[in-house]
Amino acid sequence: xxxxxxxxxLVAAAGALLALGPVIPNWAVSLVxxxxxxxxxxxxxxxxxxxxxVSFGHGLYYCLGAYAAGLASNRFGAPDMLAMVAGGALAALxxxxxxxxxxxxxxxxxxxxxxxxxxxxxxxxxxxxxDLGSTDGFxxxxxxxxxxxxxxxxxxxxxxxxxxxxxxxxxxxxxxxLRSHRxxxxxxxxxxxxxxxxxxxxxxxxVHLNYVISAVLAGVGGALMxxxxxxxxxxxxxxxxxxxxxxxxxxxxxxxxxxxxxxxxVFETVRSYAYEKSPDTWQMVLGVTMLMVIVFLPGGLWSxxxxxxxxxxxxxxxG
Amino acid sequence: MAVILDARGLExxxxxxxxxxxxxxxxEQGAIVGLIGSNGxxxxxxxxxxxxxxxxxxxxxxxxxxxxxxxxxxRITQQGICRSFQIPQLYNSxxxxxxxxxxxxIVASGGRGWAASNALDGTPEQAVSRMLEQxxxxxxxxxxxxxxxxxTRKLLDIAMAMVVRPRVLLLDEPTSGVSADEKFALMDxxxxxxxxxxxxxxxxxHDMEVVERYVQRILAFYEGRIIADGPxxxxxxxxxxxxxxxxxxxxxxxxxxx
Amino acid sequence: MSxxxxxxxxxxxxASWLFVIAVGLTLIYGVMKILNIAxxxxxxxxxxxxxxxxxxxxxxxxxxxGSYAMLALAALxxxxxxxxVIERGxxxxxxxxxxxxxxxxTYALFLILEDAIKLTWGVDPMxxxxxxxxxxxxxxxxxxxxxxxxxxxxxxxxxxxxxxxxLGFTRSGKMLLAVIxxxxxxxxxxxxxxxxxxxxxxxGAFLAALGGALTAPTISVVxxxxxxxxxxxxxxxxxxxxxxLGGAALGAVIVxxxxxxxxxxxxxxxLFSIYLVMAAVLIARPKGLFSGAEVRKI
Numbered sequence: 028x029x030x031x032x033x034x035x036x037l038v039a040a041a042g043a044l045l046a047l048g049p050v051i052p053n054w055a056v057s058l059v060x061x062x063x064x065x066x067x068x069x070x071x072x073x074x075x076x077x078x079x080x081v082s083f084g085h086g087l088y089y090c091l092g093a094y095a096a097g098l099a100s101n102r103f104g105a106p107d108m109l110a111m112v113a114g115g116a117l118a119a120l121x122x123x124x125x126x127x128x129x130x131x132x133x134x135x136x137x138x139x140x141x142x143x144x145x146x147x148x149x150x151x152x153x154x155x156x157x158d159l160g161s162t163d164g165f166x167x168x169x170x171x172x173x174x175x176x177x178x179x180x181x182x183x184x185x186x187x188x189x190x191x192x193x194x195x196x197x198x199x200x201x202x203x204x205l206r207s208h209r210x211x212x213x214x215x216x217x218x219x220x221x222x223x224x225x226x227x228x229x230x231x232x233x234v235h236l237n238y239v240i241s242a243v244l245a246g247v248g249g250a251l252m253x254x255x256x257x258x259x260x261x262x263x264x265x266x267x268x269x270x271x272x273x274x275x276x277x278x279x280x281x282x283x284x285x286x287x288x289x290x291x292x293v294f295e296t297v298r299s300y301a302y303e304k305s306p307d308t309w310q311m312v313l314g315v316t317m318l319m320v321i322v323f324l325p326g327g328l329w330s331x332x333x334x335x336x337x338x339x340x341x342x343x344x345x346g
Numbered sequence: 347m348a349v350i351l352d353a354r355g356l357e358x359x360x361x362x363x364x365x366x367x368x369x370x371x372x373x374e375q376g377a378i379v380g381l382i383g384s385n386g387x388x389x390x391x392x393x394x395x396x397x398x399x400x401x402x403x404x405x406x407x408x409x410x411x412x413x414x415x416x417x418x419x420x421r422i423t424q425q426g427i428c429r430s431f432q433i434p435q436l437y438n439s440x441x442x443x444x445x446x447x448x449x450x451x452i453v454a455s456g457g458r459g460w461a462a463s464n465a466l467d468g469t470p471e472q473a474v475s476r477m478l479e480q481x482x483x484x485x486x487x488x489x490x491x492x493x494x495x496x497x498t499r500k501l502l503d504i505a506m507a508m509v510v511r512p513r514v515l516l517l518d519e520p521t522s523g524v525s526a527d528e529k530f531a532l533m534d535x536x537x538x539x540x541x542x543x544x545x546x547x548x549x550x551x552h553d554m555e556v557v558e559r560y561v562q563r564i565l566a567f568y569e570g571r572i573i574a575d576g577p578x579x580x581x582x583x584x585x586x587x588x589x590x591x592x593x594x595x596x597x598x599x600x601x602x603x604x
Numbered sequence: 605m606s607x608x609x610x611x612x613x614x615x616x617x618x619a620s621w622l623f624v625i626a627v628g629l630t631l632i633y634g635v636m637k638i639l640n641i642a643x644x645x646x647x648x649x650x651x652x653x654x655x656x657x658x659x660x661x662x663x664x665x666x667x668x669x670g671s672y673a674m675l676a677l678a679a680l681x682x683x684x685x686x687x688x689v690i691e692r693g694x695x696x697x698x699x700x701x702x703x704x705x706x707x708x709x710t711y712a713l714f715l716i717l718e719d720a721i722k723l724t725w726g727v728d729p730m731x732x733x734x735x736x737x738x739x740x741x742x743x744x745x746x747x748x749x750x751x752x753x754x755x756x757x758x759x760x761x762x763x764x765x766x767x768x769x770x771l772g773f774t775r776s777g778k779m780l781l782a783v784i785x786x787x788x789x790x791x792x793x794x795x796x797x798x799x800x801x802x803x804x805x806x807x808g809a810f811l812a813a814l815g816g817a818l819t820a821p822t823i824s825v826v827x828x829x830x831x832x833x834x835x836x837x838x839x840x841x842x843x844x845x846x847x848x849l850g851g852a853a854l855g856a857v858i859v860x861x862x863x864x865x866x867x868x869x870x871x872x873x874x875l876f877s878i879y880l881v882m883a884a885v886l887i888a889r890p891k892g893l894f895s896g897a898e899v900r901k902i
Contacts, residue, residue: 081704135704137890140842144883151875208451215448218437226449227423266835307722314715
C-alpha cells in the first residue's frame with residue numbers, strides 16, 4: 028500500500044523542525060512549542076467540526092490533561108515527560124468516554140452548552156480546591172524523557188522534541204483515521220444523519236468515538252502545555268480558553284490535519300506580535316479577524332491554500 | 347418463489363388517526379410491487395414501519411423468516427432492507443461518488459450485524475464505479491450533490507439505497523418532483539439496476555402510468571387499510587380502487603401525477 | 605441559628621439580578637435564534653457607562669439622588685447606541701448563517717467589545733459606590749441589608765411586568781411572540797421580521813446594560829466582568845429553556861437559590877453547583893424546563 032502524501036509531508040516537517048531545534052533562537056522554540064501544543068488541541072476541534080459539532084467546553088480536557096500531567100509529575104512520582112503525556116491522554120480518555128455517552132446525543136447549540144456546563148463544573152471545582160492551588164494552580168516539573176534525566180539546554184531541547192514528535196504523531200494517527208471509512212462518516216453525519224443510519228451505520232457510536240478522539244487530543248495538548256509552561260491553573264478550563272480553541276479551529280479550517288497545526292502557528296504569531304505592539308487591542312484584532320474569516324473565508328485559511336492550488340475544497344466550518 | 351417479506355396484522359395510530367389497520371402483506375422474492383393510494387392512505391406509514399422509522403402498535407414484520415419488528419433502521423439496513431426517500435436524503439457537501447462511497451465504506455468496514463448478502467465484490471472503488479455506471483451517473487461523479495438538479499438527486503438517492511446491496515428495496519415516490527419526460531428514463535434506469543442485482547422492490551407511487559408499466563402487483567391503500575391486492579389489470583378495475591384511489595370521475599390515469 | 609432566611613433573602617437578590625440580565629439574552633435568542641455571547645460585553649458596557657455618568661454627575665456636585673437617573677441613562681444610552689449599531693451594522697448581514705456560526709460571530713463581537721472597553725476606560729478597576737451607600741440599610745427578619753438591593757429587586761419586577769404586559773397585551777408584543785413561535789409563518793403573515801429583530805436586539809442590549817448599570821455601584825467595575833457574567837447567564841437561560849421568558853425567571857430563581865444555598869452551607873461548591881444544575885437540566889430536559897417536544901418528519 029502506498030504511503031499517503033500527507034503522512035510523508037508530516038514526517039518531513041517534523042524532521043525539519045527537530046533538525047532546526049538546536050540552532051533556532053529561544054523565542055522560536057517557544058513559538059513552536061506553544062503553537063504545536065495548542066495545535067494538538069485544535070486537531071481535536073477539527074474532528075468535532077468535521078462531525079458538525081462545536082464545543083464551547085473543550086478546555087475541560089485541555090485542563091484535565093494538564094492537571095493529570097501535573098499530578099503525575101508532582102504527586103505520583105512520574106516526572107517523566109512521556110508519562111505526563113500518557114497521563115493527560117488517559118485522564119481525557121476516561122472522562123470523555125463517560126461524558127460522551129451523554130453528549131453524543133446532542134447537536135448544535137445544545138452540544139455547545141452542555142460541553143460548556145461540564146467545563147465550568149471542573150472550573151468551579153478547581154478554583155475552590157486549595158489542595159490543587161485554587162485559582163493559582165501549581166508549578167509542574169518535568170525531569171526526564173523516557174527515563175533519561177534532562178537539565179538546562181538538554182531540557183529545553185527535550186521539551187521541544189517531545190512536543191514536535193507528539194504533535195506529528197497525533198496528526199499522523201488522526202489523518203489515517205480521517206481517511207478511513209469510519210473517519211469519513213464524520214462529514215456524512217454533518218450532512219445527513221438520517222441517511223447515515225439508513226446506510227447501516229450508527230451515528231451515536233461515531234459521534235461518541237469522534238468526541239473521545241477530540242478529547243484525548245485536547246488532553247495531550249494540555250499535558251504538552253503543562254510541560255512547556257511549567258505551570259497550570261484553572262483558567263485552562265474557563266470558557267474563553269475553550270472559545271479560543273474554537274476560534275483557531277474556524278481560522279484554520281478542516282481540510283487537512285495540517286490546517287490546525289499551521290492555523291495555530293499563525294494564531295500564536297499574530298497573538299504574540301499583536302500583544303507586544305498593543306496589549307489593549309489584540310483581542311480586537313482577533314475578533315475582527317474572526318468576523319472576516321466567517322464572512323469571507325468560511326473554509327478557514329486552509330481553503331485559501333487549496334484555492335491557490337486550484338483544487339476544490341470540500342472542507343467547511345462546522346455547523 | 348419464497349416469501350421474503352411478510353407483514354402480519356400491522357396497526358399504527360397517531361392520536362385519532364388510524365394510519366395502519368390490519369395490514370397483511372406477503373411479498374415474494376424478486377417481485378416488483380406498487381403501493382398506491384391517496385395522501386394519508388397509509389402507504390408511507392407502511393414503508394416507515396418496514397424500515398424501522400416507525401414502530402407498529404401491533405403486528406409483526408418478518409424478513410426472510412426473521413422477526414425485524416421495531417428494530418432500528420440501521421439494523422434493518424444491515425439485514426438487507428433499504429429505502430429511498432420522497433425528498434432525496436443526500437450528503438450535500440460531498441461529490442456524487444463520495445455520497446456512494448460512504449455507503450460502500452460502511453458495508454466494507456462491516457461488523458457483526460451485516461448479512462452476508464451485503465458483501466461487496468471487488469474494491470470499494472470498483473463498487474462505487476459500478477453503481478455510477480448502473481445509474482448513469484458516471485459523468486457526474488465529481489459534481490457536488492447539493493448542486494444537482496432534482497431528477498438527478500432522486501436518482502442518486504435511489505443509488506445510495508442500492509449501494510449497500512439490499513435484498514429488498516423500498517422506494518418512496520421515486521418519480522415525484524421529476525418532470526414528465528424524465529420519469530420513464532429514471533424508472534428504466536432504476537429497474538434495470540434492480541433486475542441486474544435481483545432485488546425485490548416495493549414502491550409508493552402516485553403516477554398510474556408508472557405503476558402500470560413497471561409492477562406485477564399492486565397494493566391499494568385507503569384509510570390505513572389495504573383495499574385491493576393483485577395484478578395491475580385486476581386492481582385497477584376494482585370498484586373501490588376506482589372510487590377511492592383513482593377518483594370517481596374516472597379521469598385518465600396520467601393526470602394523477604403528483 | 606437557622607440560615608434559611610438569609611439564604612432566601614440572598615437568593616431573591618441574586619435571582620433578581622440574574623433575571624434582568626438573562627431575560628434580554630433569552631428574548632434575543634427566542635426571536636432571532638442568536639445566542640449572544642456579546643451580551644456579557646453589553647453588560648460590562650452598561651457598568652462602565654454607569655460609573656462614568658454617575659461618577660461625573662456626583663463629581664460635579666449635583667444632587668446625589670440624580671445619580672440614580674444617571675444609572676438608568678447609562679443603560680438607555682448603551683441600549684440605544686450599541687444595540688442598533690451591532691444589529692444594523694453587523695448581525696443583519698449574517699441572519700442566513702447557521703445558529704452555531706452566529707454564536708461564533710457574537711464571540712468575535714465579544715472579543716472586540718472587551719478591548720473597546722479597555723481602550724475607553726483603561727484596565728484599572730473603577731468605582732461609583734455613592735448610589736449604593738446613599739440609601740443606607742434596612743432590617744428584615746433580623747438581617748441587615750443595604751437598601752440598594754431593593755432597587756435591584758424592584759428593577760427585576762418592573763422589567764418582568766413590563767415584558768409580560770408588552771408581550772401579552774400590545775399589538776407589537778403579540779407579533780414578537782408570533783415570531784418566536786414560527787418565524788417563517790409570521791413573515792408570510794406580513795410581520796416585519798427585520799424591524800422585529802431590530803427592536804428585539806435593542807431591547808435586549810438595553811436590558812444587558814441595565815443589569816450592568818445597576819450592578820456598577822455594588823462592585824468594582826473591572827475588565828473581564830463580561831466573561832464572568834455571560835456564562836452564568838447562559839446557565840440561567842439554558843435551565844429555563846432557551847428563548848422562554850418564563851424560563852428565564854424560573855432559571856434565575858433556581859440559580860439564585862442554588863448559589864445562595866451553596867454560599868451559606870458549602871462555599872467551595874458555589875460555582876460548581878450552578879453548572880452542575882445546568883448540566884443536569886440539559887441532560888434531563890435538553891431544551892430546558894419550559895419547553896415541549898419536537899418531532900421530525902421525513
